[in-house]
Amino acid sequence: MSRASEKLKAPNDSGETLWRTEYYEPAIADTGERKTRFQTQSLRWDIKPLYTQADLDAIGFDPDTDLGLPGTYPYTRETRPAGYRGDLWAMTQVSGFGCAEDSAKRWAYMVEQGLDSIIVEFDLPTTNGYDSDNPLCRGEVGRAGMALDTLQDMEDALDFPLEKLKNITSVCNAPQPVNLAMLIKALQRKGKKLEDIRLMMPNTILVEYTCVGRYIYPPKHGLRLACDVIEYCMQHHSNWMPLNIVGAQIYAARGNPVQEIAYSFAMARAYIDELLARGHDINRVAPMVSFITGIDMDFFEAIGKLRAYRKVWARLMKETYGATAEEALKLRLMSSPGTMSMALQQPLNNIARLGIEMLACALGGGAHTINTPLYDEAHALPSEDAITIGANIHHIVAQETGVADTIDPLAGSYYVEYMTKRMEDEVFAELEKIEAMGGALGALEAGYFQSELAEEQIAMNRDFHTGERKFVGVNYRVKKDEQREIEIFRHDEAAEARQIERLNKVKSRRDEAAVARVLEKVREAARGNTNMVEPMLEAVELYATHGELCDAMRDVFGEYDPNALTPTL
């Protein structure tokens, strides 16, 4: 485009065109620009050298309707009126390994390090609905999370200073009703008042089908079980958060911010529509829904995403569902930095990355809780050193930088507002596309999510290999003959045998006839349409095992063919 035509094209351009021709272009005339293309990291939007009011005018930005004030619709500037001036975010990390007592010891250590929230991860046998003695689980018991077979395990796992936590998250998506029942019974047996505990459950089964893989039953049954959990909590524990859709997993599967928000919200619609069909009110259903977003190194994509998330949610709830209660319109969000940026190579560099990503979380706001993965993430489960530094990164950003002292400090930045608004527009367009496929379930069954994500995975991998995207220590400034410079956590290979022994011990002292009767009750409930949580509460107290309860549901629902949703390669 010639300079003259650019001038003609944008008469109200805040002088940008003139600046370009008279200042910018002469400045780069000799040496050129540093890169052949400037693009955002995962959306691959072209980045201009300068953003001005003209860019906001061009996309129809209106500060009155697009921003509002903190705590007011559409919540672009923050959902809570006081932002982080009132309460800071809850500081959390993911943890769990070995048997119950190993995990409880680790969580006590984490609380000592100043964390006030914990995300409990269970091992793959548990999340896939098997007992530890199942032959399919060889080598996996207690490895990627805590092993859980019976209520006894859950009780022993809660043997740490629970009362010091603002919230606790239990990650067990496909068997979430079993997990919820064990949590409730274990907390009661420990003498805890359930209303004093803030329990969060991802219960995010549609994400599992899309890109994680820890599913058991076909999607429509998965959706029903998830809704049973939400419904039960809505009726009995309305301060809990029984659905945290893990957009961070969509992002980790290389979804871009628009895909992450749109897929997450399309999934939210599937749960909400099911609960509305059961006769519940949107003003009570919507506050049960929350999200976990993944934050990566592109600073402004991250901040735009955090702001767009809450604005699109408010509009979706108001315009599509006619929600009126404030709590229904306000997005509940946990932010999760380090989703993709924890390098194996020169792992101490990851500490810098986490600091920067945490800063983006604080600036973008909106999160009641921030989770940090740790610098040794790519090597193994976290070491104690990594946990301490991970906790300190929260405190450094919160206490030393001042970024949490005023609310939504980047509002009004031309670039930030442009990113926010453009993401919002594109998310709505993507949501419409998914609705036309029959919503999230339709898109999932058509393989749409999976194949779109596979394309992003391949494109991003190429960006790394061509050097288009730089990753220090991995494809840029690589250290030759690198030796690992950190201590890593080693899995205790004896945990599997110890866990199986625990399981056998519990089984040897239970009433087998009562267990058989209650398993039949679970099958009966599965065949009907009553809430599955109730029979689970009875079953776990009789020490029916996690795997037995999942099997009882397998008898009725069948298993999902694990290859049906694999992306077309």
Added chain:
Amino acid sequence: MDQPIRILLAKIGLDTHTIGITVLAKELRDRGFEVIFSGLKQTPEKVAHAALQEDVDVIGVSCLSGGHMTHLKVLAEKMREMGLDDRILIVGGVVPEEDVEPLKALGVDQVFTMGANMDDIAAYLRSAVSA
């Protein structure tokens, strides 16, 4: 060019991280390899049978959960039993350095971890298969 190299890419056990294997499948296909994907949640026994049935030159196992030693031990045994020990066996994913030699002792030919270059993997496979 003679027959294309046939490779079976497999996920064993309950680990379902698929990005690495998805990208590798696509990149190897683009480089002229014939790629067969096992699907998720396979057992070592099933993988060995599939390798025999499909008569592949290479078996590639992806593991990010830490279960690689357990799974590869069984797979390597099965491969020996079934006369498949002449096939190239590679492992990719999250594998600590100190496990690389023990894996090789089990019969694994090469290990590729995070950041491995696709051209390097393809070049390695071409030379290993023709050797």
